[in-house]
Amino acid sequence: MHDPDRTVMVLPTFNEAGNIALIIDRLRRTEPDVDVLVVDDGSPDGTGRIADELASADGQVHVLHRTAKGGLGAAYLTGFRWCLERGYDVIGEMDADGSHQPEQLRRLRVALREADLVIGSRWVRGGSVVNWPWQREVLSRGGNLYVRLLLGIGVRDATAGFRLYRRATLEKIQLDEVRSTGYVFQTDLVARTLRAGLTVREVPIEFVERVRGESKMSGQVAVESLKRITYWGIRERWQQLLHRNVRAGQP
Template identity: 55%
Template sequence: MTDRVLVIVPTYNEAENVERIVERLLTSVPEAHALVVDDGSPDGTGELAEKLAARDPRVHVLRRAGKAGLGPAYVAGFRWARQRGYDVLVEMDADGSHAPEQLPRLLAALSGADLVLGSRYLPGGRVEDWPVHRLLLSRLGNRYTRWLLRLPLTDATGGYRVARAELIDRLPFDDVASQGYCFQVDWAWRAVRDGARVTEVPITFTERAFGRSKMSRSIVREALVRVTVWGLRDRLADWLPGRVQRPVPGRPRDGGRSSAVR
């Protein structure tokens, strides 16, 4: 592999998981580098990540002042990566729900794509150890998102993904306001409407063994409200061409909606 690969791992109170996930990552893809983006974890996650970085030059740490949400953490990681010339950027959770051992398959799929999404809901994908209500919420959320935004994706909310740096440079991340997992929907939609080649690869998602989930009612509420507003504004733009400006995300450079999503 000639491309420089950076795996961005946002953390907040993940001291029980961060060392384990970084070690698994570097074993699975030895040529990759890892960037731990820590949002001021009070449990010492940032300090632990810095110890890992001191031992291994492939590990880097970006420490932020406080908890600002998943979206801003990834955007900060994207900027850090591009300033240092990484060619391929990977999103991966710190809690072990995304198996680093599956990353080579996602990287291989990038040969014919600009963005590769790890999908829990494609044939061959699955979710392990989730309670029924959580699985139902995820499935319904993805169906609602797919229908309202007209997204040809089975798992737009998933956070295990690989992108070419050129695509990151193209998309207007400066105006991203989404903080929770809605950020994943936000920029997947931007990529599709930009005309990016997007593909999905089945993955196995496993519930965390240690620590507490960051999912909350406010995160779910943010996603529901934002997706609904984006979708309704987008459909209104179809009815009133020339009078309603298309929402951001979603202003394709060629004025069309075509995408190479597979």
């Protein structure tokens, strides 16, 4: 049984020539009613050309070419705007390297029936990672714990990139005001969704480390993300304190 809502998955790419055809084939076979939008950041390895060839053979595959590598968040924002303009009801995110398994997308689609944002989570009961070194797992778990404590949210995998948004969710959280462009973008959108009073659900997934190509995540990227989250957390706590003081001063 397929959902009646028009759904599209946005796949940002940079040097994923060895993965893009495989992941799109798996996605189209598993969820044939779901469209695909590849947002390529000028990959020098020919990823964009491969995506164009796939699009020419399949009317449900689309490609946007950006002229430079501008960051994960910037690629998603470009893709989201394209999807909203074309009337999609459900807009999703997933990695192009095979880490997010298209065969598990159905879990997210079912959960979205009772949510505004659904996240495929590594760190809820039933979730897991495959072929990760322990250092990376510690970094991810620790980073997400830090996010929960600092921002005061209950989401256990706020940095995850396998997710589905309702159209109304993206419209309500004011994408034009989003300034984060890197990996911190994921946390930013979760926080915005919760602040808007919307429902976020997590479903367990098995995250598989890429087999081909190089990960875009580095220690430098992780540190920069934590710096940005720290700034948000301090600002959020300060605003809450001011709000409480104003209320306490009211007659």
